[in-house]
Amino acid sequence: MISNNKIVLDCDPGEDDALAILLALAKDIDVAALVCGFGNTAASKTHKNGAGLLTLAGRTDVPLLKGAEKPYKPHPFEHVIVSAGDFVGENGLCGVELPTPPNFLSAGMDNPEEKRIQTISDLVRQAGALTYIVTGPCTTLAHVLDRLGSEAHAFIRHVIIMGGALDAAGNTGPINPETGKSYAEFNFYCDPHGVQRVFDSGLPITLVPWDLTEQIVLTY
Numbered sequence: 001m002i003s004n005n006k007i008v009l010d011c012d013p014g015e016d017d018a019l020a021i022l023l024a025l026a027k028d029i030d031v032a033a034l035v036c037g038f039g040n041t042a043a044s045k046t047h048k049n050g051a052g053l054l055t056l057a058g059r060t061d062v063p064l065l066k067g068a069e070k071p072y073k074p075h076p077f078e079h080v081i082v083s084a085g086d087f088v089g090e091n092g093l094c095g096v097e098l099p100t101p102p103n104f105l106s107a108g109m110d111n112p113e114e115k116r117i118q119t120i121s122d123l124v125r126q127a128g129a130l131t132y133i134v135t136g137p138c139t140t141l142a143h144v145l146d147r148l149g150s151e152a153h154a155f156i157r158h159v160i161i162m163g164g165a166l167d168a169a170g171n172t173g174p175i176n177p178e179t180g181k182s183y184a185e186f187n188f189y190c191d192p193h194g195v196q197r198v199f200d201s202g203l204p205i206t207l208v209p210w211d212l213t214e215q216i217v218l219t220y
Helices: 015-026 043-056 102-106 113-127 139-155 186-190 192-199
Strands: 006-011 030-036 064-066 130-134 156-162 172-175 182-184 205-208
Touching: 006 015, 006 113, 015 030, 015 043, 030 043, 030 113, 043 064, 043 102, 064 113, 113 130, 113 139, 130 139, 139 156, 139 192, 156 192, 172 186, 182 186, 186 192
Parallel strands: 006 030, 006 130, 030 064, 130 156, 156 205
Antiparallel strands: 172 182
16 A cells, blocks of 8 residues: 555644554554644644654654644534543643653744644655655645645645544544434544545545544454
8 A cells, every 4th residue: 555665644642643653653653753743632732642653662763743733624513622631631641741851852842833734745756756654644645735736746745644534434523313423524524625625626535534534443
């Protein structure tokens, strides 16, 4: 699925994405950057969680970049997507606070969003052909594609997205009165316009929808 071993991991940790980060770092994968944006909780908190996870894994060599703080375009139900706090706690890690070197956490965090997106876009250009993996909202990637324009195909070989619900019931959003279950999947519901921008890019995309991920059972 990953045509070479260089990736950007764009996520919103979240205890679920925390596991994804640690798994990626444990494999023979070149993580060119870890991008942490809004989703499970605010971008400031997911960025802090990302810093803590890289520190825990002994991988502070991996560039950590703060992603988007809000949807690509205004969301009609913005009050619904503030966070997934009911499931992952106020800080996204069920209240667990990971130690982080202050200088590592603060690097670039307070830059304006436009400047941070440009930094991510420049990194993608410099990294060469890579796989861009999104396990949170697609917002940051949508903005990066705007910056890269027609050059995107030269730098992003493949996009892998965890999101959407095809035939399965969703896990957030409006309730289907006939089934009593949600219509939407959380990542896509956070930013449907960002999703549309990514799918309109023409890049090769592998979608891993809620239909599949809800079947995965992990034992500890």
